[in-house]
Amino acid sequence: MNSPSGQPFVIAIDGPAGAGKSTVARGLAARLGYTFLDSGALYRTVALLAQEQNVAWDDTGGLVGIVRDLDIVFSGSGEKTRILAKGRDVTEAIRQADISEGASRVSALAEVRTGLLDMQRRVAQKDNVVAEGRDIGTVVFPTAQAKFFLMADPETRARRRTLELQAAGRPAVLAEVLAEMKVRDARDRERALAPLRRAEDAVEIDSSDLSPEEVMQRMLAVVRARGG
Numbered sequence: 551m552n553s554p555s556g557q558p559f560v561i562a563i564d565g566p567a568g569a570g571k572s573t574v575a576r577g578l579a580a581r582l583g584y585t586f587l588d589s590g591a592l593y594r595t596v597a598l599l600a601q602e603q604n605v606a607w608d609d610t611g612g613l614v615g616i617v618r619d620l621d622i623v624f625s626g627s628g629e630k631t632r633i634l635a636k637g638r639d640v641t642e643a644i645r646q647a648d649i650s651e652g653a654s655r656v657s658a659l660a661e662v663r664t665g666l667l668d669m670q671r672r673v674a675q676k677d678n679v680v681a682e683g684r685d686i687g688t689v690v691f692p693t694a695q696a697k698f699f700l701m702a703d704p705e706t707r708a709r710r711r712t713l714e715l716q717a718a719g720r721p722a723v724l725a726e727v728l729a730e731m732k733v734r735d736a737r738d739r740e741r742a743l744a745p746l747r748r749a750e751d752a753v754e755i756d757s758s759d760l761s762p763e764e765v766m767q768r769m770l771a772v773v774r775a776r777g778g
Contacts, residue, residue, distance in 0.1 A: 559584070559778040561680045561769070562687035562708070565700035566735050566746060567650070568707025570757045574700065574765050575682040576631060581766070582778065586624060587673050589683030589690065590653060591633045592666050594644035595622055597652030599635065607655040610662075617665035647715065647722070647730070653736050657684070658741045678778070684738055687749035696773045699748035700765065702758040707731060 561578060563571050572588060579586035596616055597607060605612035612702035623634040633641045643649070647685050656662050670690050671681060681690065702710075708728035715722035738746040748754060753772055 556678065558674055559678045559773075560674050560691045560694040560696075560753075561699055561773060561778065562691050562694035562697045562749070563680070563682040563769075564684060564686050564688070564698070564722070564739065564748065564752065565682075566684075566702075566707065567731055568711045569700040569702045570710070570762060570765060571682040573701050573762045574757075575680045577762060577766050578769060579631075579680040581770070582678070582773070584680045585673060585677040586631050587670060587681040588624070588627065588631070588633070589666070589670055589681060589686060591624075591644060592620075592622060592636065593614050593653040593657045593662070594649050595633065595640055596662060596666075596688065597649050597656050598640060598644050600656065601649070601652060607652045608659075609688045610659055613656055613659060614661050614665065617662055618766070620665075620669070622669075639695065642718070645718065647720070650734070651730070654737055658743065660743050663744060676713050685744040687699075687752050688747060689744045695776050696769070696778060697749050697752035698769055699752040699754045700770075701756055703753065704728060704731060704735070706758045 563575050565571050576586055578584070596613060599616050600607060600613060603616070621636045625634050628634065632639055633644065667690060670681065674691060674732045683690070687694055705728065708724060708731050711731065712722045712724045712727045755765055755768055
């Protein structure tokens with residue numbers, strides 16, 4: 551069901567790593583029956599494929615070739631969404647710590663962002679969407695009907711990420727995760743192209759002391775009020 555305007559309804563959720571964007575976005579998509587668009591998964595997939603093909607994360611030409619041939623599908627919905635690259639399930643592989651670093655680096659390249667920008671917008675031309683990332687409300691979907699900027703203090707975000715990695719059976723030390731997160735935050739905020747920032751019309755939510763359900767309820771109230 552589209553918005554009253556007849557256009558697909560877009561919910562844009564931006565914020566730094568570990569703020570809870572993916573969890574909340576998946577939950578919202580499942581509850582509303584919307585398509586979940588994980589923009590970070592696109593950059594992570596590019597970084598993973600580059601690593602597998604021995605393409606450096608700063609090799610613009612090689613990365614553009616990967617983006618041009620990228621065949622990625624979000625299978626399922628909400629919390630059960632799987633990411634398929636040319637039919638291969640890469641959902642877990644793209645969550646490795648080194649791939650997170652690679653995603654941050656490849657996302658700083660204009661040519662990569664341009665190639666993936668069109669791909670993201672095509673999804674929202676036909677479906678209601680919950681999209682999350684770093685520049686969703688500022689660049690990808692500047693006219694989204696509902697925009698949110700989800701944040702949390704660095705220590706909380708690092709603790710969440712550490713527990714997530716440990717739950718997946720990967721070794722993780724809180725101090726190291728926090729240090730890496732601060733470096734990534736700085737890179738995302740200071741890059742010249744599409745830096746991480748809150749859109750002027752975005753509703754800011756601090757999730758430090760909120761559960762995912764509490765965050766979702768706050769977002770749902772805004773979405774419902776705007777016809778979503």
